[in-house]
Amino acid sequence: LIGGCVLLALVVRRLLGEALLARLQNPFDAASVVLLLIFAVAIMDGVADLFLRDPWHVLQFVLAAFAANIALQLVGAAATAAMGRRPALTVGFASGNRNMGLLLAVLPADSLPDALLFFALAQLPIYVLPAVLGPAYRRWQAGRESPDG
Template structure:
């Protein structure tokens, strides 16, 4: 039984990019399961972040933290410049007001906590993803209320300090549990069981994807055209952010720039869902749910291209060294 479970987790870990989109389909076609997974949303955010911290070696995190000026600049890009740029672009399009509001709130969010796990699956710089995810999650209580207020005229009722404390405890707990796991397992065993750890991440990311799909199936049956609009707009937002940020920061190297593209496109709609669930309209919450679809489909579709770019960049670097 144990060997079968290890094999199953290893299989999921090795094929993570292909497996994750299945969670979207399950959430859409098995709405009862989506409803049942609602209480598991927070644990499903916590586990992938923790396991990503386990998988990334300490020296990699330290190296990214030493580039503090880049961390500060990139955090400013994610929390301030990105939503401002999205607002400017939206002025050229005519879209339903709920979609515009949802896009701007999404653009003001930090990266999704599963982003580090996806970065590991894709082979890009997961350490900078973790550092940026944590930095922006700690800063978002300061940036989100004014950005949301000025961009969409929505006043967040959740207490600023309460949100800061919850996020800080969330991150501290993830680091603490990751440190315990590293101490108990040791780095060599972590390397040996990397696919199994990745498989566990896939399961919890899948639980989150399925849980947040709650209500989407009914909305699609009632308003299919509106749901398709949301899907197109959210896909353009994610893909456009991937491309723009990757090109903008290409000078940092392929692994790092594509990691920055990933954190720029994979916004934490789940966090926005949890923060605004008591005061947001159903249309807004539906956008946060449907917006998960491109975040988990696009990495799997782009994986071959990302791999080619990484190989090409490695070959160029090797040639230059010679």
């Protein structure tokens, strides 16, 4: 799934060229936002009904999704701290914000409902945490750039 997308991106980049891609950046960005919105709405199908029936069950998975995202960010940043602040924060951010919704595309149809619920709700921190943690990221980035910083 990912490899095919990377290959397609390389082919498109080669065919269109850097100059045209630069001119098309805003339309591509807008299309990405629309596609992400469609994906987010589709992946949450049934979550509202489940929340109305069993809110605590859904909230536990929301908390687990946020905890997993933050933990993966911390592990990724800690593992690459020797590279300096900016690379460590970048790796940490990317480590926590894995689009686990892609796993839904390859999971068997008879997967456990709770696994499907977790992968759907794991999208929430991807959308929320960058806005919430943005000031902290900027503050940490403004610190010393030394590898021990």
